[in-house]
Structures are given as structure tokens and as C-alpha cells.
Amino acid sequence: MPETPFAVQPPLRIGTRRSNLAVVQAEGIRDRLREIAPDRSYEIETLRTLGDRDQLTALYNFGAKSLWTTELEEKLTSGQLDVIVHCLKDMPTRLPDSCELAAIPRRDDPRDALIVKAGLPYTSLMSLPEGAVVGTSSVRRSAQLRRLCPHLRFANLRGNVDTRLAKVDDPDSEYTCMVMSAAGLERLGLKYRINQYLHSKDGGIFHAVGQGALGLEIRKGDAKMRALLDQLADHESTLACLAERSLMRTLEGGCSVPIGVETEWIQPDKLRVSAIVVSLDGSQSVQDTVDAKVKTADEANALGQELAARLVAGGAEAILNDINANRPAKD
Numbered sequence: 001m002p003e004t005p006f007a008v009q010p011p012l013r014i015g016t017r018r019s020n021l022a023v024v025q026a027e028g029i030r031d032r033l034r035e036i037a038p039d040r041s042y043e044i045e046t047l048r049t050l051g052d053r054d055q056l057t058a059l060y061n062f063g064a065k066s067l068w069t070t071e072l073e074e075k076l077t078s079g080q081l082d083v084i085v086h087c088l089k090d091m092p093t094r095l096p097d098s099c100e101l102a103a104i105p106r107r108d109d110p111r112d113a114l115i116v117k118a119g120l121p122y123t124s125l126m127s128l129p130e131g132a133v134v135g136t137s138s139v140r141r142s143a144q145l146r147r148l149c150p151h152l153r154f155a156n157l158r159g160n161v162d163t164r165l166a167k168v169d170d171p172d173s174e175y176t177c178m179v180m181s182a183a184g185l186e187r188l189g190l191k192y193r194i195n196q197y198l199h200s201k202d203g204g205i206f207h208a209v210g211q212g213a214l215g216l217e218i219r220k221g222d223a224k225m226r227a228l229l230d231q232l233a234d235h236e237s238t239l240a241c242l243a244e245r246s247l248m249r250t251l252e253g254g255c256s257v258p259i260g261v262e263t264e265w266i267q268p269d270k271l272r273v274s275a276i277v278v279s280l281d282g283s284q285s286v287q288d289t290v291d292a293k294v295k296t297a298d299e300a301n302a303l304g305q306e307l308a309a310r311l312v313a314g315g316a317e318a319i320l321n322d323i324n325a326n327r328p329a330k331d
């Protein structure tokens with residue numbers, strides 16, 4: 001047998017969820033890795049996670065459980081995967097000891113977006129008629145909307161982006177509209193369906209922590225993967241998202257508590273972070289803003305903690321405790 005001159009590198013295995021959006025995102029990362037490391041081969045493996053399998057439980061009732069990540073992390077830890085491509089907002093703020101967040105690439109549009117049922121004439125939240133039904137399973141969205149638009153009603157709407165859109169468009173469904181992330185819609189070529197972009201200055205809605213960004217997760221200490229993925233990292237998006245995640249971690253909210261944020265670079269090294277915590281019925285809320293020079297991950301984390309402390313001082317803890325006390329127990 002002739003000896004191979006070089007050891008052939010095994011394919012780099014990329015894991016992600018089994019949804020169209022997850023696959024499009026993983027393919028995007030694979031294509032960028034191909035440009036950086038063209039000699040390697042790449043494989044994408046998709047997994048159905050708990051959150052994909054259970055389409056009935058309202059998201060809120062899952063509590064702080066890692067719905068979208070656990071199965072993939074097990075494969076990463078056991079060496080069957082080399083990297084996981086997540087929507088950053090689906091990544092818990094505390095990761096298992098065996099894993100780490102390697103890189104955050106440049107963030108896409110972090111805003112929420114309003115999509116109206118096909119054929120209806122409404123173009124904004126405020127133009128929706130009394131009693132219009134907003135499809136959303138996110139308590140962050142429903143709580144903020146209840147606060148600002150008492151004329152609206154809400155109904156659970158779960159499933160992948162295309163499933164949700166089909167349910168809203170179904171003429172027989174109760175939904176008048178839905179709210180989803182602009183980035184998710186844009187990545188699937190559905191930007192043309194967006195009727196209104198929502199943010200603090202239009203619609204008064206703050207987005208989820210990490211929304212619009214991807215998180216690349218690796219085995220802890222995998223220096224080779226980290227060095228490779230560092231080349232995909234975006235400095236500004238990383239620091240902004242780390243500040244948002246630090247805020248969330250400090251307030252001990254999971255994806256199922258109504259914390260909204262917005263981050264903005266107001267000078268080249270100066271980050272502004274605003275956030276809101278809202279009671280589920282929208283009747284109480286605390287909002288605050290901080291800014292500071294942020295050049296390092298430590299400074300981003302400190303800014304998130306500072307904002308959390310200010311929100312707590314303003315009454316956020318009472319709102320969050322109330323929500324957690326009333327959450328149905330589910331393991």
C-alpha cells in the first residue's frame with residue numbers, strides 16, 4: 001500500500017437545528033469557512049431539538065430549559081460535531097462546562113417586524129383594528145405589545161418561520177398578524193412580507209437579547225476551531241451582544257421572560273444599551289439606558305451588569321419574581 005503523503009483532514013462537522021432557517025445559517029457559515037480554509041471539507045448535520053419536537057407547549061411554559069441547544073451540545077462534547085451554528089438568541093446565557101461561545105459574526109437586523117395576514121390592508125401596529133389578533137409565543141413581544149397597544153389580542157403561534165407565516169395567511173385562522181424577527185425573515189427571502197419594522201422609536205418594541213446574531217459554539221479549549229472561527233467574528237457585534245447577554249444573565253432571565261434590549265454604537269468605542277422589563281400583562285415596566293466606553297469583553301459584561309443593577313433599582317426584580325412565581329412547574 002502506498003503511503004498517503006499527508007494525513008487527510010477529517011471533514012469539519014457543523015451542527016445545527018433542522019429548520020430551513022438553521023440550515024440557511026449553517027450554509028452561510030460553511031461558505032465563509034470555505035473561503036478561509038478551502039482545503040478542508042465540510043459537512044452539515046441537522047438535529048431535531050426538544051424545541052422542534054414539542055410544538056404544543058407554549059414556549060413560556062418551558063421555563064429556563066435549554067430548548068434548542070442540549071442535543072447539539074451533547075454531540076459537540078462527544079466529538080461528533082466540531083461547531084454548532086445557533087441563533088444567538090436561542091443560546092442560554094450560561095453554557096455547559098464542556099462548551100464555549102467562540103465567535104459572533106456580524107449581526108443582521110436585530111429588530112422585530114410586523115407581518116399582516118395576506119390580503120388585509122393594515123400596515124402598522126397602530127392601524128390594526130380593535131381586537132385584532134397578534135400571533136406570537138414570545139412573552140417579551142406580547143408583554144410589550146400589551147403595554148403599548150391595549151386594543152390588540154394575542155394568540156399562541158409556534159413553529160418554524162414558514163409554518164408560522166402559513167398559519168397567519170390561512171384565511172380561516174384567527175390571526176390578523178404576527179411579529180417575528182426581521183433577520184429570520186430576511187435570511188429566508190421573506191423581507192417583502194415585512195409591513196413595519198418595530199423598535200424603540202417606532203412601535204416602542206425592544207428586541208430580544210442577541211436577536212439577529214449567530215453564535216458559534218465549540219468544545220471548550222478547542223484552540224484550533226477557535227482560531228479558525230475568530231476570523232468570522234465581528235468586533236462591534238460581539239461586544240454589543242456580550243453586553244446584552246450579560247444584562248440577561250445578571251437579571252437571570254431566560255428566553256422566556258419579557259426583557260427587551262437595544263444596543264447602539266454612539267461613538268466608535270462607545271456603546272449605549274437600553275432595556276425594558278415588562279410584566280406579562282403590560283401594566284408595569286421599567287426602562288433604562290446606560291453608555292460607556294467598551295473595548296473589551298470585560299467592559300461589555302460590566303456595562304450589561306450596570307444596566308441590570310439600574311433596572312433592579314427601578315423595580316425590575318419585583319416584576320421578574322412575580323413572573324417566575326406564577327410559572328407552571330415543568331421539568
Ligand SMILES: NCc1[nH]cc(CCC(=O)O)c1CC(=O)O
Binds near residue numbers: 088181183184210213
Ligand atoms: N425564538 C425563535 C427564533 N430564534 C431565532 C429567530 C430568528 C433569527 C434571529 O432573530 O436571530 C427566531 C424567530 C423569531 O424570533 O421570530
